[in-house]
Amino acid sequence: MDVDTARARFTELRGKAHVDPAELDEIWASLEPVRAVDMVGNWKGDEFDTGHKMNGQLQAARWYGKIFKSINEVEPIVCYDEAG
Template structure:
């Protein structure tokens, strides 16, 4: 997915992304149900490039209790599989300390070892929380101190702000509704 498909003026700093985020309407939890294709929104965050290098495809919200936060394509590209985020995010502190790691292509090794990384059930929940003064749909990770808060960009896209405990600023991404691939 190309960000230019969704936004005319793409923010490139945290301040600009927060201005955009704060000006958008809240996303309702029911609106989030479905499968979403994602793209990073580079804002000079230490995690910029990490999801793209991993081959991350998006998220799936089955219902309020069952969310797959990290979807990846199967090697043949005909389906998606859910990754356990507790395993995936164990390397995030390293990526923040060693920025060049985000330029390494790790998508193929992740796909090749997907049976080790695979989530057997949803690893997050969907709730409404207050963030930056607005009640909005929020994905709460089950095993990590991370919340992804969503604001609506259009009828089929949202801007997400990943709020991680201990981080001094959010990490931004965009999701667009896309049910073209089954999740297995």
């Protein structure tokens, strides 16, 4: 699966109330790996409702996403503060 097809598939799944984790695994498994250096930067996160017991918890914590400062330094949980 190419990146454009994967993006289209994610968009399609976004419209579903519930997503089977196997559907997401199928997409991830079909994509080529990326180089660690390509991950450096700010990444906005989101979630699919897979029925996992943690669904909704990141949103409740006002989670933004992750910041990869370098290939060796990552802030895995970045949340908005009172000022946004």
